[in-house]
Amino acid sequence: MxxxxxxxxxxxxxxxxxxxxxxxxxxxxxxxxxxxxxxxxxxxxxxxxxxxxxxxxxxxxxxxxxxxxxxxxSPVSRLYPQERRALVETRRWEALADGVCDALVAAVVERRRPDAQQSAASIERQLVKVERGLSAMADALGERVWCNGEAYGIADIACGCCLDYVSLRLPELDWRERHPVLAQHADKLAARPAFAETRPA
Ligand code: GSH
Structure with missing residues (x-):
């Protein structure tokens, strides 16, 4: 493999x-x-x-x-809940966090085109999705310890990768100030060795 x-x-x-x-x-x-x-x-x-x-x-x-x-x-560290409803919630989290990344990748690709070919409207359209997605993530996380409530899992992994990617590609976006619950969650995830070892440069 x-x-x-x-x-x-x-x-x-x-x-x-x-x-x-x-x-x-x-x-x-x-x-x-x-x-x-x-x-x-x-x-x-x-x-x-x-x-x-x-x-x-x-x-x-x-x-x-x-x-x-x-x-x-592998049975080590199960990352998906067994219960059907919790699984659906987990998949929703992953769709949301991945969707923010999709929008940001699209904005980055557009920004890399020659100036004359770039569409400011297309970039803006994608960045609005990023902003809305982050707000939805903050609302969904609320006071929870982990994204889907009780256990660390794939929803947290998707959320953490998304937040770090936003910081990497849009360092000017003050998402940490506007969404302190997400900032706190990102910091908690960053302390895990699996996150620390894979942090993008
Ligand atoms: N939904 C896919 C996943 O979850 O794996 C998205 C993968 C994706 O968009 N990967 C990007 C890519 O390979 C890199 S961040 N893009 C190349 C392309 O679109 O041609």
């Missing part, structure tokens, strides 16, 4: 954190979907990271599928 990852992808980081939390030994191959698009497309027709290549040569994508698969192959 090997994981195709890239250093700054928040989605790939989720899967690296899952590997670390579950103490699964798996080589990580770094490939940039932007600079090595063809190489990534050999693993994933969508040309995106992360991808998990299994020992039989088959591949799994995207990050949610990989995370659930990894959770299923």
């Amino acid at each position: 090997k994981l195709i990852s890239s250093p700054t992808s928040p989605f790939a980081r989720k899967t690296r954190i899952v590997l670390a939390e579950k103490k699964i030994d798996c080589p990580v191959v770094e490939l940039s979907p932007w600079d090595d698009a063809e190489a990534v497309a050999r693993y994933n027709p969508l040309g995106k990271v992360p991808v998990l290549e299994l020992d039989d040569g088959s591949t799994l994508f995207d990050s949610r599928v990989i995370a659930e698969y990894l959770d299923s192959i």
Whole structure:
């Protein structure tokens, strides 16, 4: 088994954190979907990271599928709740945090185009999604200890990767001041070795 990852992808980081939390030994191959698009497309027709290549040569994508698969192959540190309703809440968290990352990736890609080709309206449209998504995350977290209430799990991993990615790509956004519950949660997650070891530079 090997994981195709890239250093700054928040989605790939989720899967690296899952590997670390579950103490699964798996080589990580770094490939940039932007600079090595063809190489990534050999693993994933969508040309995106992360991808998990299994020992039989088959591949799994995207990050949610990989995370659930990894959770299923080891009983160490279960990251998904068993109970159906709690599972739905967990998946909602992951959709929300990943959705903020999707919007931010789209804004970053647009900002990297030559000035004359950039659409300020497209960037703004994505940044509004980021702002709204962060507010929704803060409301959903409220006074809870962990995102889905009682236990640390994939919702916290998605939330933490999302917040760190916002800090990486939009350092000017004062989300920590506006959403102190999220800042507190991000700090708590950052103290976990799995987060510290995978922090994007
Ligand atoms: N829903 C996917 C997941 O959860 O894995 C999103 C993956 C994704 O968008 N990855 C980005 C990528 O590889 C890197 S952050 N983009 C390349 C492209 O869109 O061509």
